[in-house]
Amino acid sequence: MVSQKTRTFLFSTFLAHVLIFALAAALFAHPLGNFTINHYARLELEPNLVRLYIVYDFAEIPAFQEKQTIDANGDGNIMADEREQYLTTFLGQAKANLTLDIGGKPTTLALVPNSTQLEFLAGQGGLEIMQFRARFTAPLELKTAPLTIRYRDDNYRERLGWREIVAKPVAGVTLTQSNVRETETSDELRNYPEDLLANPLNDREAIMTVTRGGNGTAGSGKRAESDTNSFVILALLAGVVVAVASVFLILRRKPTNPSSSR
DSSP: OHHHHHHHHHHHHHHHHHEEEEEEHHHTSSTOOOTEEEEEEEEEEEEEEEEEEEEEEOOOHHHHHHHHHTTTOOSSSSOHHHHHHHHHHHHHHHHHHHEEEEEEEEEOOOEEETTTTTEEESSSSTTTEEEEEEEEEOOOOOOOEEEEEEEEEEETTTTTEEEEEEEEEEETTEEEEEESSSSSSSTTTTTTOOTTTTTBBBOOOEEEEEEESSSBBSSSOOOOOOOOOOOHHHHHHHHHHHHHHHHHHHHHSSOGGGGOOO
């Protein structure tokens, strides 16, 4: 049976974690919010190769949760073997949710050796931001006839965040149709434009038509319009405010005197 002292300690620990998370979110350290997982993908289209570069930017709260997973032995330190094991598992799960179809056929993405990166950056409230980067390649047999390429990222589908896909043709390839941009918007999730924070990019799928020849510039490609996540983000922040208020009410409540009930 759990003692009253143990229950009090566990409850206090829980409240401390709630306060850390809620206050970090209230301070809004990450531009997109402290609960977000943000996506970036760049497809570089060459006559015989597709190069894919992906970045995931974990804001403070999901980064904190991932660090608990990385630290397998729970000693508070991330060792080299723990980091390697996490990267292997993470990469396998992430790759399984990436789809690249060329000419209507699924294409296998091959990891570029030594291209994975995992780093932690300073965040708010003593927490950190985590960024994962990796590069892949896939074969491409481009001819003069138009070829459709479709890319989709289904990782963290239900999580809020920025989602950006860029398609860049190089010399010898013409991008004739595209529902995504050729130009960077967030500098690979390093800098989020302030004028788009309330309505972040939401590119979940890229559909492109390419042909061989040309100087790498697009023909009739068009810029994709972004869906809005602003309402959901505001609702999330409202929930955080309610959570903070509830915690403070609990902390201020005076404990019942046992003798008064006798």
